[in-house]
Amino acid sequence: MAHAEHAHHITPFRTLLGVFLGLVFLTILTVTTSRLDLGVLDVPVALAIALGKAALVVVFFMALKWDNRVNGVVLALGVLFVSIFLVFTLFDTAFRGDTSNVDEVTIKDAEAELAAPAGDADHGESAPAADH
Amino acid sequence: MSVATATPQATSGKTTYLNHDKSIRSWLLTLDHKRIGLLYLSTIVVVFLAAGILALLVRIELLAPGRTIVDAQTYNQFFSLHGILMVFLVIVPSVPAILGNFIMPLHIGAIDVAFPRLNLASYYIFMVGGVLVVIAMVVGQIDTGWTFYTPYSSRLGAPVIFMTLAVFIAGFSSILTGMNFIVTIHKMRAPGLTWNRLPLFVWSIYATSIVQVLATPVIGITMLLLLLEKTLGIGIFDPAMGGDPILFQHFFWFYSHPAVYIMILPAFGIISELMGVFSRQEVMGYKFVALSSVAIAFLGFLVWGHHMFVSGQSTVSSVVFSLITYLIGIPTGVKVINWVGTMYKGSVSLKTPMLYALSFLFLFTIGGLTGVMLGVLGVDVHLHDTYFVVAHFHYVMMGGTIVALIGGLYYWWPKITGKLYNETLGRIGCLLVFVGFNTTFFTQFVLGSQGMPRRYYDYAEKYADLHALSTYGSWILAVGLFVALYTFIQSLMRGAPAPANPWGGASLEWTHTTSPPSPHNFEEQPIVTHGPYDYHHFYAGDGQSVEAELASRSEA
Numbered sequence: 306m307a308h309a310e311h312a313h314h315i316t317p318f319r320t321l322l323g324v325f326l327g328l329v330f331l332t333i334l335t336v337t338t339s340r341l342d343l344g345v346l347d348v349p350v351a352l353a354i355a356l357g358k359a360a361l362v363v364v365f366f367m368a369l370k371w372d373n374r375v376n377g378v379v380l381a382l383g384v385l386f387v388s389i390f391l392v393f394t395l396f397d398t399a400f401r402g403d404t405s406n407v408d409e410v411t412i413k414d415a416e417a418e419l420a421a422p423a424g425d426a427d428h429g430e431s432a433p434a435a436d437h
Numbered sequence: 438m439s440v441a442t443a444t445p446q447a448t449s450g451k452t453t454y455l456n457h458d459k460s461i462r463s464w465l466l467t468l469d470h471k472r473i474g475l476l477y478l479s480t481i482v483v484v485f486l487a488a489g490i491l492a493l494l495v496r497i498e499l500l501a502p503g504r505t506i507v508d509a510q511t512y513n514q515f516f517s518l519h520g521i522l523m524v525f526l527v528i529v530p531s532v533p534a535i536l537g538n539f540i541m542p543l544h545i546g547a548i549d550v551a552f553p554r555l556n557l558a559s560y561y562i563f564m565v566g567g568v569l570v571v572i573a574m575v576v577g578q579i580d581t582g583w584t585f586y587t588p589y590s591s592r593l594g595a596p597v598i599f600m601t602l603a604v605f606i607a608g609f610s611s612i613l614t615g616m617n618f619i620v621t622i623h624k625m626r627a628p629g630l631t632w633n634r635l636p637l638f639v640w641s642i643y644a645t646s647i648v649q650v651l652a653t654p655v656i657g658i659t660m661l662l663l664l665l666e667k668t669l670g671i672g673i674f675d676p677a678m679g680g681d682p683i684l685f686q687h688f689f690w691f692y693s694h695p696a697v698y699i700m701i702l703p704a705f706g707i708i709s710e711l712m713g714v715f716s717r718q719e720v721m722g723y724k725f726v727a728l729s730s731v732a733i734a735f736l737g738f739l740v741w742g743h744h745m746f747v748s749g750q751s752t753v754s755s756v757v758f759s760l761i762t763y764l765i766g767i768p769t770g771v772k773v774i775n776w777v778g779t780m781y782k783g784s785v786s787l788k789t790p791m792l793y794a795l796s797f798l799f800l801f802t803i804g805g806l807t808g809v810m811l812g813v814l815g816v817d818v819h820l821h822d823t824y825f826v827v828a829h830f831h832y833v834m835m836g837g838t839i840v841a842l843i844g845g846l847y848y849w850w851p852k853i854t855g856k857l858y859n860e861t862l863g864r865i866g867c868l869l870v871f872v873g874f875n876t877t878f879f880t881q882f883v884l885g886s887q888g889m890p891r892r893y894y895d896y897a898e899k900y901a902d903l904h905a906l907s908t909y910g911s912w913i914l915a916v917g918l919f920v921a922l923y924t925f926i927q928s929l930m931r932g933a934p935a936p937a938n939p940w941g942g943a944s945l946e947w948t949h950t951t952s953p954p955s956p957h958n959f960e961e962q963p964i965v966t967h968g969p970y971d972y973h974h975f976y977a978g979d980g981q982s983v984e985a986e987l988a989s990r991s992e993a
């Protein structure tokens with residue numbers, strides 16, 4: 306590559322300081338949110354803040370901003386494919402166990418209930434079709 | 438290496454990459470992409486033979502119900518060995534490592550790949566991986582099938598981790614080859630060779646390389662997690678420690694589904710070349726064919742869950758994965774339609790490579806369409822783990838990739854060896870492969886739809902006739918493959934010298950190099966002024982038939 310020997314970009318002190326303060330702020334934010342009960346959002350919020358911090362470090366401290374654009378694309382692609390893997394896998398684990406009527410009355414049970422004289426016939430009939 | 442001793446008469450007196458240095462050392466330490474391609478070829482042919490014999494043994498065992506030749510335990514190991522060898526050591530590396538290495542630099546007018554030393558290192562890393570795979574199989578007595586599913590495989594423990602390591606080392610060779618090819622295609626194209634003039638084979642190798650670099654590391658991560666679980670007792674896949682066995686399938690298929698495209702995309706590239714040259718027409722919809730490779734490469738990362746419909750994966754995921762799987766049908770259909778369109782009103786010449794290309798078209802279309810059927814959630818629940826699936830992926834992997842590879846070998850054989858082969862024998866081999874393949878595997882579609890589960894040692898009496906038919910088919914297929922092998926060996930021994938451009942191709946390997954090429958490929962820097970399928974650029978199409986033109990060329 307012809308421009309492989311290009312001079313290192315010198316990041317101004319003010320920028321570095323700004324990024325540092327940003328990182329400190331985000332750390333405080335992490336600690337604060339960890340004490341709040343955000344319910345389902347607990348992990349996503351923590352991950353989002355961590356992602357922001359990582360981005361600051363990579364873009365400014367590791368000077369990706371002033372680097373060859375291809376390196377940015379490569380990083381972005383890597384992050385994209387990791388996210389694809391995580392999102393789809395979590396999509397499975399989050400909804401695991403919703404497999405139609407496994408928690409419901411099985412057809413055999415329903416038949417037994419129907420056959421039983423004192424059985425709750427109404428419940429027995431609707432159970433096999435109880436798909437949500 | 439018999440190849441080394443074959444001095445082509447066509448270029449008698451001329452220095453070629455085959456005769457400029459004949460020592461064993463010059464072969465084993467070569468940095469020449471052409472020789473490295475041949476190293477891969479010889480290795481992969483040996484593994485293919487071994488895995489093929491295992492397949493024949495599996496089929497013989499299944500010839501009749503009950504014990505036929507081996508016990509159940511041995512049978513389990515046989516089909517596992519067959520699958521692991523074929524997938525990881527034959528089909529994954531085959532086309533990129535053999536023809537990608539040999540042809541791609543010639544296609545782009547380069548003197549070699551970008552990193553020749555890395556290229557040689559890739560070969561030896563592949564060899565290390567291959568040896569470890571064999572050790573793991575033999576010592577560990579792996580009988581899990583090629584997918585190593587937990588919890589079935591975690592029962593075996595160490596051997597499976599060892600095997601994952603071996604597969605990852607072999608895969609690492611793919612990563613390095615992929616990186617090498619990406620840089621080569623970006624940086625080393627001849628002047629005038631724009632992205633729009635790239636032969637479609639190069640496009641497909643490019644798309645494959647990207648998948649190799651992005652997907653293969655996941656197998657390494659999986660191995661690391663298995664190792665952590667085993668040594669530190671962290672529950673990852675083992676439910677007894679709070680792990681999730683289905684997670685293993687997520688990891689496995691996040692690599693292995695894209696790996697399916699590592700296996701089939703380069704084959705698409707070969708078929709595009711063959712369709713163009715032997716129809717004497719520009720490949721229809723060049724840009725669509727090129728970009729559909731990239732689209733398939735990307736979409737291939739979003740569908741892995743279609744292997745897990747009955748694993749206990751959430752229904753929501755299954756529905757999403759099923760829908761995205763349908764999308765793959767679009768770019769794949771684009772390719773098939775464009776190949777058929779390329780032949781339309783062309784002067785189709787039914788030489789052996791073209792017969793393999795037509796076989797591919799037929800077999801791959803069946804394989805692809807049954808793939809869509811299996812992607813349908815409701816249908817898959819019934820067909821999952823039956824012979825229908827076995828038939829489907831053999832139609833894609835064997836009927837697709839291997840058939841395309843053989844077609845490509847016939848096509849580039851005169852360039853690689855400087856020898857012509859016996860056309861009649863080649864055609865007979867192709868016919869036997871086609872008939873044998875369909876007898877073996879179409880039968881299995883029927884078996885599967887009737888409920889015959891895959892991997893079973895024994896089966897009910899009602900399946901006996903179809904199983905026997907499938908086994909007879911495997912013998913025809915084997916004979917066909919041996920006829921093909923014989924054609925190549927006979928050509929090496931007694932083949933007539935090949936002209937530089939026996940097929941009248943318009944890409945650089947035909948127009949600008951001798952057969953076989955000189956050690957440095959091109960006598961001078963080629964300058965590209967037209968597309969790879971602009972045959973009219975050379976041949977005015979003055980009413981002379983292709984057959985006559987080809988005949989005059991091979992006499993020349």
Ligand SMILES: [Cu+2]
Nearest residue numbers: 694697741744
């Ligand atoms: Cu798949």
